[in-house]
Amino acid sequence: MILISSCLIGEEVRYDGRHQLNPTLKALVDKGKATAACPELMGGLLIPREPAEIIGGSGVDVWNNTARVVTCSGKDVTEQYKMGAKRFLEICESQNVKTVILKDNSPSCGSDAIYDGTFSGEKLNAPGVTTALLMAHGIQIFNERNFLNQTL
């Protein structure tokens, strides 16, 4: 089984209440080859919610307690992001998921890039909070661009 970011299959779960539908990924779910989940919702965050960025580093640094996830108004949501990541990992472990396809640029799901914590649109080449946890558990990670080269 493959686990995909919910927003990529058209679920309106993003911070702004919108989705990022990728029809190819939605088809994987429709054929029963994949399922979907949203770490931020599983961490207890709501729709809509304020945009958040990792301040002080990457998702790896969040797990090392040297970076925090903070919203644009300054609210610390690190614990919600960590909880959502742990629940996403629990799904992987309970459903024998070895491969995930995650929405890039997200502070949770980013893999090639996340925003740099300045809310200026600048990015870092670094993983988000969920991605970092999954990487540490040996799960194969793709995003909405680089999965196209794979046989899934």
Ligand code: SF4
């Ligand atoms: S990128 Fe990840 S955390 Fe953000 S809305 Fe999509 S599934 Fe949820």
